[in-house]
Amino acid sequence: MNIGAFALSVFLFASALLGGVAPSHAFLILDNMVFIGTKSGAAVFKIKNTGDEPEAYRLEWTQLRMKEKGGKEKVAQGETIPGVMAADSYMYVAPRRIMLMPGQVQHVRFMVRRTENMASGEYRSYIVFQPEEIPPTFNPEEATSNSVPAPGKAVAQISMLTGYRIPVFFLHGDTILDVSVKDAVLGRDKSGAPLLNFTFVREGTRSALGGLTVHCTTGDKEVKISSGEIRIFTELESRRYSYLLKNMPEDCVNITLDYLPQSLDPDYNGMAMRLAEIPAG
Missing domain, CATH: 2.60.40.10 (Immunoglobulins)
Structure with missing residues (x-):
């Protein structure tokens, strides 16, 4: 399922x-x-x-x-x-x-x-x-x-x-789906915690149903700092998301966004797709 x-x-x-x-x-x-x-x-x-x-x-x-x-x-x-x-x-x-x-x-x-x-x-x-x-x-x-x-x-x-x-x-029959991330911006919420805002874009004939993982690059390591569900049905082309990054290390250099479609999606191969990378500073 x-x-x-x-x-x-x-x-x-x-x-x-x-x-x-x-x-x-x-x-x-x-x-x-x-x-x-x-x-x-x-x-x-x-x-x-x-x-x-x-x-x-x-x-x-x-x-x-x-x-x-x-x-x-x-x-x-x-x-x-x-x-x-x-x-x-x-x-x-x-x-x-x-x-x-x-x-x-x-x-x-x-x-x-x-x-x-x-x-x-x-x-x-x-x-x-x-x-x-x-x-x-x-x-x-x-x-x-x-x-x-x-x-x-x-x-x-x-x-x-x-x-x-x-x-x-x-x-x-045949269906297509292309996904992308745009307008990714790292800011702060009212308490001062890091807040990642981005627009997830869906194009094609099926819904975007999957999970998004946010990683932080520190030196030669990638640390998972947030994750969430992505759902954009075919009546919509995009949705705006906000992820609170409470666990972001202070020495974080870059933030990456990886998307993995749900397991029954025709494009699923077990490998996440890197959709965006932005500086953490």
């Missing part, structure tokens, strides 16, 4: 009306996107219920637009995003409804259904893990003194449910 699989816990909090608070719930996601290359037709995504209560989810598709300054915005139904081809109509997902007991792991399978007349390029949609209400076993006689309603008032319990969305990509 994507670069450097990481564990992301998404906590879903439930609260009871009239002051009572229900136990918190969580599910564990072992990656932050689904990516299917041209030589593959399927991917498996794992989730785990790490809470102490059963959890239920339904999986739904949606479209989101990446904003240049960060974040995403939902796209109205029927609206298209320039430079983006939606993936959902070509995808089969199973299962679409999930019930997870505490500690249970569920595999979600994504499969591409390619057609002869599909355009070459990158396709992307978002899958939403939308929590569903599980009827609670709520006994008014067992309510705490803080949650007992006044005489004649109805007793109710409400759960606040929050969904989590991940991007799903697949490639079809």
Whole structure:
């Protein structure tokens, strides 16, 4: 799937009306996107219920637009995003409804259904893990003194449910991607710590999905001083980034920026690309 699989816990909090608070719930996601290359037709995504209560989810598709300054915005139904081809109509997902007991792991399978007349390029949609209400076993006689309603008032319990969305990509046919860094400037933040500002530029027909590492040259050595994720989807040509360099040595001479695409990118060969080098002084 994507670069450097990481564990992301998404906590879903439930609260009871009239002051009572229900136990918190969580599910564990072992990656932050689904990516299917041209030589593959399927991917498996794992989730785990790490809470102490059963959890239920339904999986739904949606479209989101990446904003240049960060974040995403939902796209109205029927609206298209320039430079983006939606993936959902070509995808089969199973299962679409999930019930997870505490500690249970569920595999979600994504499969591409390619057609002869599909355009070459990158396709992307978002899958939403939308929590569903599980009827609670709520006994008014067992309510705490803080949650007992006044005489004649109805007793109710409400759960606040929050969904989590991940991007799903697949490639079809030939795609191209060129990346570069421009306007790299080393400055200082308000506290006086070194701050590296730069613009990451994407050109081509697929998204830039990878990691950037910042090194400092001191004599004949290179020291890693920062790293981060790069994401620029096909609706954008560039994004401005800022990296705080708290670990930059005082004798740093030059700063270099190296980019490594995610492991399923067609250009991935295990070697990072050096995109920029600027003086540290």
